[in-house]
Amino acid sequence: MKAYRQQRNNLTLHSITFVVQHAAMISVCVIQNSFAFLIAWEMIALTSFLVIIFEHEHIATIKAGINYLIQAHFSILFLMIGFIWVASKTGSYDFEAITSYSASIPVSASFMLFMFFFIGFAIKAGFVPFHTWLPYAHPAAPSHVSGIMSGVIIKIGIFGILRMLLLVKTDFTSVGYLILIVSLISGLYGVMLAIIQHNLKKLLAYHSIENIGIIGIGIGIGCIGTGTGNQVLAALGFAGALLHTLNHALFKSLLFYTAGNVYQATHTMDIEKLGGLIKRMPQTAVLFLIAAIAISGIPPFNGFVSEFIIYTGLYNWLSDASLLSLLAAIFSTMGLALIGGLAMMCFTKAFGVVFLGTARCELPSSCKEVPFLQLFPMYILAVFIVLIGLFPVSFISLLSQPVSLFIGTGSLMFNASQLNALNAIQPVSWASWILILLVISIFLVRRFVMSRHKISTGPTWGCGYVASTPKIQYTASSFVRTYSKLFAPFLLIGKHEEEIHGIIPSEGKYHTHPYDEVEKWLIDSPLKLNKSFMGRFLFLNNGKLQFYILYGVLFILAVLSIPLIYQNIYSFIGFLKQL
Amino acid sequence: MLSVLLIVIASIFFTGIIIRTKSLASGRKGPGIMQPVLDVIRLFRKGVVYSETTSFVFQIAPTIYFASVIMAMLVVPFGQSRGVLSFNGDFIFFAYVLALGKFFSIIAAMDTGSSFEGMGASREALYSMFAEPAFFILMGSLALLSGHTSFQEIFAALHIGSQISYALAALATFVLLMIAMIESSRMPIDDPKTHLELTMIHEVMILDNSGFDLGLIFTAGYLKFAIYGALIVNLFIGVIPYQYAIPSFFAIQFVMAVAIGLIESFMARFRMSHNPQFIVALTSVSLLIFFGVLLILQKFM
Amino acid sequence: MNLVIAFILVPFAGMLLIPFLKVNGKGIAAFVLLAINALISSYFAIQSLLGDAIVFTLPGSFITGDFTACFT
Known part of the structure; x- marks a missing residue:
């Protein structure tokens, strides 16, 4: 923090861009004119670039920033093509022109138009295979920026997709299937790569991709519902997606902020070097734990509510007649369940290795809890996470206005009390209450019983080994070793190994460098080709x-x-x- | 309410019957059927030893684990009678609330800083992750077959009529039984009686728990088994009146316990590296059920 | 409408103000300006969530036509 404070000019630029970025992001959400929209969109891209490269003395940060800048401009390129297409045909930059124009052209053309917008916004949102900027930009940025980027900026991409769904009139069923497939891949791929990351912020960045996937599944089934006239499905899909967007903004920002606390205290993000932080920073640990439970979609917090709505949508979809939709529904369910399980694995790993056990390396002596004012915003986020988990009905009723935009006709007012499929939300919140009461009461009983018995402490049972050191603990890599062996075909893990040999053994080494298969094929190979061509x-x-x-x-x-x-x-x- | 009562009663005997069967199969007399419950009661009366490495997570984890199993028990129905909580999509809640318990038992194991417990935690996370899709597909197929989305309505509407539905019921029983095995860490996934910490999964995660906490974990384990047993029973007793349903509940639970005891006596645990394949195979079995349901509903034109 | 203009002016105020402040002041100023903008936008956002759509038009150039913005 001291080091941050000494850079006066840098801080000036940072504060200004932060304010401008905020204004630009809100403007994007209200502007109804494509010309102004593109300007605001460009403002987001440039200001985000400036806030990412705050620590510009590191070469990796500059690289990540430029990576982001280029990809953001690819996004703008696609949007521009879409907007100019419409503007050149109709002569108007107003958003309403998109609606009237797309209604007047054949479905295949309007599908193409939607695809341009979709790709443009998907780059921002981080759908696979357009996600490659995320895992670089998030770790490089300072933590409050990563929180904003993951919590808000990639949601602007989701907003854009939703906006275009309202504007472009096309065949929603095929759009829905497309979004569903892309989202399933994003969800699975994001979490699969998240598990093997060693850098805490990179892990969280990959998790954003996963959550974008979950949101996308909601949007996908919502679109299919709109396309096939299944209003209940549409309502459930869009409601789940919108609520998950809010939820993800809450818990992912909280996770990034707590990661920032950890970075501030320990000066490292390599989880293999951390451990036992719960004793030094108990409040940060609890906040991280709350967010980790919420992001794994586990009751009683908010992540469960939105995933529950999406699951309900998927199971509701099963009553649909066609074989294709049945298969899509069951495989989406399977994917979502797998995502849930993998997310749990990922966050038990992250929380367990960073905060629990004992420190794997020497921590700096200054490693202690951050001041209260710094924790206060995180508590606000945590309170909202718990509130949405415990009172989902009141939050869902707020969704009625936006969701009824998507359902269209207005004959079905989206309302928790009226929509039969959603009346399960009330008992779910009761169940969460009962769960919490049960935990408290069992804990009180336990305390009462234990007060009459002797409580002693001793070393951890080492199964007969007495000379255990912190190094003997399970590390993050060993925690996921079986997993990474099983999923090896999908992952790209570089290994660097020096075995122990000789009579007087030298030091053994084992490094792994996770890399991204999609990035290798989609970004690196074309760049290489381009370079060799240009080299001539x-x-x-x-x-x-x-x-x-x-x-x-x-x-x-x-x-x-x-x-x-x-x-x-x-x-x-x-x-x-x-x- | 009835289901809660029945599950609690069944859980008292269930593990005892398994242990007794194993003893008889190996030619010993074995402890009484109530021995596991007596063990738990003894544990409740003991003092506790905490590791110096652990934090409050380790102390609240058994409580939350136990509470999650109780919550799961509350949504399980029995034939016509609903569970205490019954709503559309309650099986989603069922799976996810059990995941809450698992989450805490895994991080509690990580909290001790022991490499063995980390090993167990890693395996538990991996296997439960693989088991989840199988459960969701199975429930999805049953939901499709019955046209409902809550445990009680699904089970009440299941009619076992044609030959293919017998096959489906058998497959569903198999899937649920295997999920029960994975969740309660029994053969062939995990061997609760193994000697070496390296080969344990669940047992090694609770090495450092003692006293009241250990008692809670054991009780939760017994309950979990009975809960899955109740789910299996529910597949068959849909509309049967109570005077036949309740005895058949206990009969099926008894047969299940004896079968598990026999399996554990005459079979060895799978190799650790084969476990994931086995669990993934479970997912394909549940996909088979789904296609069977499609056949019954004549969705293949 | 005044609120909308205030919203647009806030970032410019930030650009003029922040360079002349001390390190702590920069943070506080940025926070206050963000809070003002957040309050203004949430005022409109909450109204539109509760069912009142708000539309306003800003004058644009001859290329682009007028800019419409709305909370729906």
Whole structure:
């Protein structure tokens, strides 16, 4: 924190961009004009870039920032194509023009139009395979920025997709299936990679991809519901997606903020080096635990409520008649269940290794709980996490307005008390209450019983080994070793191993570097090809001034000569057209 | 309410019967059927030893684990009578509330800082993760078959009529039984009587628990078994009146316990590395059930 | 409408104000400005969540046409 405070100019820039970014993000959500929308969108991209590279003295941070900047502009490129397509046909930049234009063109064309918007927003939201900027940008940014990025910026991508669903009139069923498939892949892939990460913030970043996947599953089934006229399914899907968007914003920001506390106290994000922090920072640990339970979708917190609504939607969908939708429903259910299980594994690992046990490396002596003012915002987030978990009905009734936009006709007012499929939410909240009361009462009984018996402490039972050191503890890598062996075909884990050998053994080493298969094929290979292709033109860049002047002269000549031979080119094109 | 009562009664005897069967099969007389319950009562009266490494997580985890199992018990119905809590999608709550208990038992094991307990925790997390899709697909197929989405309505509407539905019921029993085995850490996934910490899963996670906490964990384990037993019984007793249903509940629980005892006497635990394959195979069995349901409903045109 | 203009002016106020403050002041100023903007936007957002759609139009250029913005 001290180191942060000394950089005056940097802080000035950071504070200003933070305010501007906030204004831009809200503007994006209200603007109804594509021209202004793109400006605001670009403002988000640039300000996010500036806030990410706060620690710009690290080369990795700059790299991550530029990575983000480039990908954000790919997103803008796709959006621009979509908007200009509509504007060039209708002459209006207003959003209403998109609706009227997409209704007037054939379905395949409007599907294409939607795809441009979808890809543009999906890059921002972090759907696989457009997610590769997330795991770099989040760890590189300071933690409060990571919290905002994961909690809000990628949600702007979700907002964009939802907005376009309202604007573009197309075949919602196929759009729904497409979103469903992409989201299932995102959810599974995100959590599968999250488990093997050693960097706490990178782990959380991959988890954002997973949660975007869950939100996407909700949106997907909602679209299918709209497309097939199944209003209950549409309501459940969109309600689940919207609620999960809010929920994810709450618990993911909380997780990133607590990760920031850990970073501030220990100066490392490598979870293999941490451990036993619950004794040094108990409040941070409890906050992390609450968020971890919520993000795993476990009752009684908010993550369960939204996942429950999506599950209800999927099971409701089963009463649909067609074989394809049945298969889609059952495989989505399977995917969602698997995501839940994997998320639990991931967060038991993260919480267990970072906060529990004993420290695996020497922690700095200054490692202690952060001041209360820093914890206070986190408590607010935690309170909302618990509140949504315990009083879901009142929050869901707030969703009625936005969800009824998607259901369209308005004949079915989306309301927790009226919609039969949603009346389970009330008992779910009762069940959460009973669960909490049960825990408290059992705990009181336990305390009463134990007060009459002797309580002593001793070392952990080492199964006969007496000279146990902190190094003997299970590490994050060993916790997920069986998993990573099983899922090896989907993962890309680089290993670096030095075995112990010789009479006087040297030090043994074992490193793993998780990498991203999608990134390798989608980003690295094309870049490599591009580089090798461009490398052929290196001879042009030979460093001699005379040559550069020659290029300039050639260029000017070319520019001057084009009008002279314009007529010839024109007739040549005409000739080509005749062919 | 009836289901809670029956499950509690069944859980008192269940583990005792397993142990007795195993003793008889190996030619010993064995302890009385009430011995596990007596063990728990003895544990409740004992003092506690905590590891210096542990924090409050370790102390609240058994309580939450026990509470989660109780909550799961509350949603299980019995034939026509609902569970204490019954709502659309209660089986989702059932699975996820059990996951809460697992979450805490895993982090409690991590809290001790013992490498063995970490090992057990890692395995528990992995296996329960694999078991979850099987349960959700099974419930999905039953929901599709019956057209309802709560435990009680599903079970009440299940009619075992045609031959194919017999096959389905058998498969569903198999899946539920195996999930019960995974969840309560019995053969062939885990061997509760193994000697070596390296080969344990559940037992090694609770090495450092003692006294009241250990008693809670044991009780939760007994209850869990009876809960899954009750689910299996529910597959068959849909509309049968109580005077036949209640005896058949105990009969099926008894047969299950004896079968488990026999399996554990004559079979060895699977190799650890084969367990995931086995559990994934369970998911495909439940997919088979789903396709069977599609056949019954004549969705394949 | 005044609130909307205030919303747009807040970031500009931040740009002018923050460079001249001390380190602690920068943080507080940024926080206060963010809070103002958050309050303004949540005022509209809550109204629209409760069912009142709000539409306002800002003058644009001849290329873009007027900018409409709305909370629905």
